[in-house]
Structures are given as structure tokens and as C-alpha cells.
Amino acid sequence: MKIAVMGAGAVGCYYGAMLARAGHDVTLIGRPNHVEAMNRDGLLLDFGTSQEYVAVTAASDAAAIAGAELVLFCVKSTDTQSAGEQIKPFISPDTIVLSLQNGVDNAERLGAVLGQPVIPVVVYVATSMGGAGHVKHHGRGELVFGPSSQSQLVADTLRPAGIPVEISENAPGALWAKMILNCAYNALSAIIQLPYGKLVEGDGVWDVMRNAVDECLAVAKADGVTVPGNVWEAIEKIAATMPAQFSSTAQDLARGKPSEIDYLNGYIVRKGRELGIPTPTNLTLFALTKLQEGKKAI
Known part of the structure; x- marks a missing residue:
């Protein structure tokens, strides 16, 4: 299959590499330094215990998406609108578009830009960029x-x-479950710049996370969303299964x-205000992260 990845960051590069090594024709759209490295050497897929270069096509221009049968949309939530507008001229009504993004409303926002359905995807992977390509x-x-x-x-x-896939009848709930996990870990990991395993060793950290999660679940319930599974158990599991992982928010701030x-x-805070649900812990985490973001500008 001819596949394009819009947003050749850590998530996009990982899934693009896995698909390319399986024989698919993969084109990655990304920043010039990554594009140059991938076109010159291939995409280096690093599992820690093994490494391999995977042949891909890379470009900085969204026009390279033209002709793709499947598009993996992997840009940051902040760039959904602008990146959607970039790819819109180069996809057809038959193009399958997947939103592999954090948050719960990106597929809806992207679909509004493209004028066609977008499949929301919940991503559970620990990745990072080790350098260009x-x-x-x-x-x-x-x-x-x-x-x-x-x-x-x-x-x-x-x-x-080699990509495990589950098709869920409760996609909105699955998206919320992932967002709640992010609300528990991402801001704390970013503020203190620690990986999950070290983060949870801090005094009171589990209590802060529990408060944030309880607020998220209250907002979800008020919004009519059924969050599947045992959310807290999944959150505890993350620290054990991904102890060395820094959150994507921590990587961005770094x-x-x-x-x-x-x-x-921030989404939880806004939705909570709309629904009349107090969210003081999420507000604190949001505010502190925004202060960290703004430090270089002060």
C-alpha cells in the first residue's frame, strides 16, 4: 500500500518505519533536517538492543502525500488545523485518514478541515527522536x-x-482513557523533567495524579462519555512498563x-468549566506547564 505520514516526529517515524520494513511504500513529511537524513541514509529504527536502517521516501512539502491510499496524521494537536489545510489539496475522497494524536477532538477537527471522515486512533507507544532521521x-x-x-x-x-490493532466500539471512551493517562503524567514529567519511573517516586505524586484522574473522570461522566476499563490500574502500569519514558510534553519543553x-x-479545565465540574488539580498542572513553556520568552 502507498502510505504517507504527515508529521515525521517520534510517533510518525516509528509507525512509518514499521510499515516500510514490512514492504509498504512509505513517504514521511517532516522537518528539513530529518528529511535530509532519511533520504540520505534511510530511517534509523532503534529498538535499543538492535538497530536497522529502513528505506523510506521523505519530503518537507505536503504535496508528496498525493496518491497515498492511507495517511497517518501525526502532527501535534496545536497544528491540526494548519497541517490539515496543507494536505487537503492532495488527498481524494477515497483516501483513508487516521488521526494518531493526543487529545480527544483532533479527528473531528481534522475531518471538518478535510471535508471527509477521519478515523480517530488511540496510540500507546513510547518513542523519542535520537537525532535527525x-x-x-x-x-x-x-x-x-x-x-x-x-x-x-x-x-x-x-x-x-508488527503493529497490534484493536477495533473498539467505544472509540470516544478509548480516546478519553488515553487523554486521562496523559493528564496524569505529561505535565508532571514536563515540569520536573523526569521519566515516569523516577517521577512516581516523589512524595505525594501518586496523590496528585489520583486527584487529576478523579477530576477527569468526573468531567467525562458529565459529558456523557463512558471511559472503559480500570483507568487507575492502567496509569499504575505505565510507570512499570515505561519507567525510562519522558512524556511528549516533557520532550517538547526540553x-x-x-x-x-x-x-x-487544559481541555479538562475548559470542559469542566462548561459542565460546572471543579478541576483544581488539572488547572494547577496546566498553569505550571504554561509557565514552563513561557520561561524562554520572559
Whole structure:
């Protein structure tokens, strides 16, 4: 299959590499320094215990998406509108578009820009960029997305590439479950610049996370969303299964980039105000992260 990845960051590069090594024709759209490295050497897929270069096509211009049958949309939530407008002229009504993004409303926002359905995807993977054209995999890699006429075709494409896929009847709930996990970890990891395993060793950290999660669940309930599974158990598991992982928010702040905090804890704060649900812990985490973002500008 001809596949394009819009947003060749850590998530986009990982799934693009997995699909390319399985034989698919993969084009990654990203920043010039990554594009140059990937076109020159290939995309370095680093599992820690092993490394391999994977042949891909890379470009900085969204026009390279033209002709793709499947698009993995992996840009930051802050860039959904602008990146959607960039790819719109180069996709057809038959193009399958997946939103592999944090937050709960990106697929809806992107679909409004493109004028066609977008499949929301929940991503559970620990990755980071080790340099230009170098993606590091730290753990997991499964995807959860909602049912559609195209979902089975996508699953049949991804699974043979070593990408676990679950098709869930409760896609909104699955998106909320992932966002709640991000609300528990991302801001704290960013503020203190520690990986999950070290973060949870701090005095009172589990209590802060529990308060944030309880607020998120209260907002979800008021919004009519059923969050599946045992959310707190999943949150405890993250520290054990991804102890060395820094949150994406922590990685953004370390590089001096804007984060997605407006679409995580910030989203909970806004939705809570709309529904009359107090969210003091999420507000604190949001405010502190925004202060960290603004330090270089002060």
C-alpha cells in the first residue's frame, strides 16, 4: 500500500518505519533536517538492543502525500488545523485518514478541515527522536481505533507489520482513557523533567495524579462519555512498563517547543468549566506547564 505520514516526529517515524520494513511504500513529511537524513541514509529504527536502517521516501512539502491510499496524521494537536489545510489539496475522497494524536477532538477537527471522515486512533507507544532521521522505540506500540467501513482494511494492513490493532466500539471512551493517562503524567514529567519511573517516586505524586484522574473522570461522566476499563490500574502500569519514558510534553519543553497541554489538562479545565465540574488539580498542572513553556520568552 502507498502510505504517507504527515508529521515525521517520534510517533510518525516509528509507525512509518514499521510499515516500510514490512514492504509498504512509505513517504514521511517532516522537518528539513530529518528529511535530509532519511533520504540520505534511510530511517534509523532503534529498538535499543538492535538497530536497522529502513528505506523510506521523505519530503518537507505536503504535496508528496498525493496518491497515498492511507495517511497517518501525526502532527501535534496545536497544528491540526494548519497541517490539515496543507494536505487537503492532495488527498481524494477515497483516501483513508487516521488521526494518531493526543487529545480527544483532533479527528473531528481534522475531518471538518478535510471535508471527509477521519478515523480517530488511540496510540500507546513510547518513542523519542535520537537525532535527525533516528527514532527510538522504548516500549509498547498498540493502536486502538473506532469501527468504520475502512477499519478492518487498515487493521489487516497494520497487523502484519508488527503493529497490534484493536477495533473498539467505544472509540470516544478509548480516546478519553488515553487523554486521562496523559493528564496524569505529561505535565508532571514536563515540569520536573523526569521519566515516569523516577517521577512516581516523589512524595505525594501518586496523590496528585489520583486527584487529576478523579477530576477527569468526573468531567467525562458529565459529558456523557463512558471511559472503559480500570483507568487507575492502567496509569499504575505505565510507570512499570515505561519507567525510562519522558512524556511528549516533557520532550517538547526540553526542546523549547510549544506543548499540547492545551489539549490535555487544559481541555479538562475548559470542559469542566462548561459542565460546572471543579478541576483544581488539572488547572494547577496546566498553569505550571504554561509557565514552563513561557520561561524562554520572559
